[in-house]
Amino acid sequence: MKRKFVSNLILVLFLNLLIKPFYILGIDAEVLKITELNQPGSYGSYFSLLSLTFVLNIFLDLGVNNFNTRNIAQNTQLLTKHFSSIFSLRLILGLLYLIILLVVGFCLGYSNYQIKWLLVLGFNQILVAIILFFRSNLSALLHFKKDSIISVTDRLLLIVFCGLILWGGIFENNITIELFILIQTVAYSFTALLAFILVYRKTKVFKLIWDLPFFLIIIKKSFPFALLIFLMSIYYYSDAVMLERIHPRGNIEAASYAYGYRFFMAFNMIGFLFASLLLPIFSKMLKDNQNIKPLTWLSFRLIFCFSVIVGTSIWFFSTDILEWRYFLDKNTLKDSSNSFKWLGLSFIAVSCTYIFGTLLTAKGEMKSLNILAIIGVGINVVLNLILIPIKGAEGAAFASVVTQFFTVIFQVLIFNKIFSLKLTLKHTIQLILFSFGCIIVPLYLNELEMNWMYSFSIGIVTMSFFALITQLINIKDGFKLLQEYKSKL
Numbered sequence: 001m002k003r004k005f006v007s008n009l010i011l012v013l014f015l016n017l018l019i020k021p022f023y024i025l026g027i028d029a030e031v032l033k034i035t036e037l038n039q040p041g042s043y044g045s046y047f048s049l050l051s052l053t054f055v056l057n058i059f060l061d062l063g064v065n066n067f068n069t070r071n072i073a074q075n076t077q078l079l080t081k082h083f084s085s086i087f088s089l090r091l092i093l094g095l096l097y098l099i100i101l102l103v104v105g106f107c108l109g110y111s112n113y114q115i116k117w118l119l120v121l122g123f124n125q126i127l128v129a130i131i132l133f134f135r136s137n138l139s140a141l142l143h144f145k146k147d148s149i150i151s152v153t154d155r156l157l158l159i160v161f162c163g164l165i166l167w168g169g170i171f172e173n174n175i176t177i178e179l180f181i182l183i184q185t186v187a188y189s190f191t192a193l194l195a196f197i198l199v200y201r202k203t204k205v206f207k208l209i210w211d212l213p214f215f216l217i218i219i220k221k222s223f224p225f226a227l228l229i230f231l232m233s234i235y236y237y238s239d240a241v242m243l244e245r246i247h248p249r250g251n252i253e254a255a256s257y258a259y260g261y262r263f264f265m266a267f268n269m270i271g272f273l274f275a276s277l278l279l280p281i282f283s284k285m286l287k288d289n290q291n292i293k294p295l296t297w298l299s300f301r302l303i304f305c306f307s308v309i310v311g312t313s314i315w316f317f318s319t320d321i322l323e324w325r326y327f328l329d330k331n332t333l334k335d336s337s338n339s340f341k342w343l344g345l346s347f348i349a350v351s352c353t354y355i356f357g358t359l360l361t362a363k364g365e366m367k368s369l370n371i372l373a374i375i376g377v378g379i380n381v382v383l384n385l386i387l388i389p390i391k392g393a394e395g396a397a398f399a400s401v402v403t404q405f406f407t408v409i410f411q412v413l414i415f416n417k418i419f420s421l422k423l424t425l426k427h428t429i430q431l432i433l434f435s436f437g438c439i440i441v442p443l444y445l446n447e448l449e450m451n452w453m454y455s456f457s458i459g460i461v462t463m464s465f466f467a468l469i470t471q472l473i474n475i476k477d478g479f480k481l482l483q484e485y486k487s488k489l
Helices: 002-038 042-055 064-074 076-107 112-140 144-167 177-203 212-246 250-287 293-326 330-363 366-391 393-419 425-447 452-469 476-488
Strands: none
Touching (some): 002 042, 002 293, 042 076, 042 112, 042 177, 042 212, 076 112, 112 144, 112 177, 212 250, 212 366, 250 330, 293 330, 293 393, 293 425, 293 452, 330 393, 366 393
16 A cells, blocks of 8 residues: 555656646746737736636635545545535535626626636636546545546646647647637546546446535535635735736736746646645644654755755846747846746745645644734735836735745744744754855856856756755655655555
C-alpha cells in the first residue's frame, strides 16, 4: 500500500508539472499574446471575468469535496449511497452559483455581452467542480492512477484543440477569446463525462436525489474550511476584477497584469502541490502527537529557497522574460514588467503560506486563519481602491505583495505561539546569507552585457549553489520529505 501511494504521488506530480505549466505558459500565454494583438483589451476582459468566477467559486464547493474524500475513504461502502446525493447537491450549488454570478455581474455594471460570457465561464467552473467531485471519489477509493489521468485530461485536450488552431493552421491562427472559452467548455465536458463513467462503474447506481437534512449536515461540517477558501480567493483573484472595473483603461490594465500573472500561476503550482503533499503528513503527525518542528523547518527551507530564487530572478529579469514570451510594445512591456516584479516578490510570501497555512489547517486553527483572512481581504481591497486608479496593474500587484506578506508574517506568529519554534543563530545566519546572495547575484549579472538568457541561467545555478553552500538544503532533503510522506501513509 505504501509503495502504491508513493508511486502514484510521483505520477501525479510528474503529470501536473509536465502538462499544466506547458498549458499556462504555452497555450494560455499564446492566446493572450494573439488576442491582445488582434483585439487589445479582450484578454483583459476575459481575465477579469474569469477571476470573478474564481472569487465566487466557493459557492460551488462549500467544502463538499473535502467531506466526500474523507467520508468515502473511511467508509467505502457509502459510495453507492452518497454518490447520487452529493452529485445532486453539486447541481443545486451550481444553479445557486450561476444566479449569484448573474446578480454580481449586474451589480458591477457588466454589459450584456460580458454577462453572457460570465455565465459561460461560470458553467465551465461548474464542470470543473463536477470533475473534482468525481476525482474525490476516485482518490477515496485509492484509484490514484485514474485520478492522476483525469487531473490532466482537460488540460491535455485544451493543448491539443488550441494547439491545432495556434500552430496547426486551423482557422488561420485566428483564435478569439470567445472560441477559447468554448474550447474550454468542450474539454471540461469530455473530461467530466470520462470521470463520471469511471466512477459509475463502481457505483452502478445513479439518480438525482433531494435530501435536505443530508445537504445541511455536509455544509455545516465544511463551513469553516469553505469560509477560509472564500476569503483567500478574494485577495487572490479580486485584483483583476477591480482593475477592469476601477481603472479608466481597465481591460488594457488587466491584460498587462495577466502577462506576468501567467508566470506567477505556473510557479505557484509547485507550492500548491507542495501543500498537497504536506497536509496528510502534518495531519497524521499531529494526530499521533509527534514533533512537527524538524519537518516544518525542512519544508520551509525547501520552499523558501525555491521561492526566493524564482522571486529575485523575476524582479531583475522581468522585462527580458516578458519580452521573450510576448514581444510586447514598449509601453505595455514597461507596465507589465513593473507589475510582474511585485508578483515575483508576492510569490515568496505565497509559497511560505503553503507551509504555515497548511500546518495551521492541519492543526484545526480555522478561527485564527479566518480572522487573519478577513483582515487580509480588508487590506487588499483598501489598497486596491487607493492604488489602482493611480498605478493600475502595478498598484494591484503591490497590494498583493503587502497582503501576502502580512498574511504569512502573522501565520508565522500564530504558529510560534502554538508550537514555539524558534530560529537558532545558525539558522538565522543561513537565511540572511542565502537571501543576500540571491539579491547580489542577479543584480550583478543583470548589469553585464551578455545575453539575458545566459545571465538568467547562470543566476539560477549560482543561487541554487548558494542554497547548498549555506546548507539550507542538500540533495537528501527532497528524499527525506518523500520518505516522511511514505511513513505516514
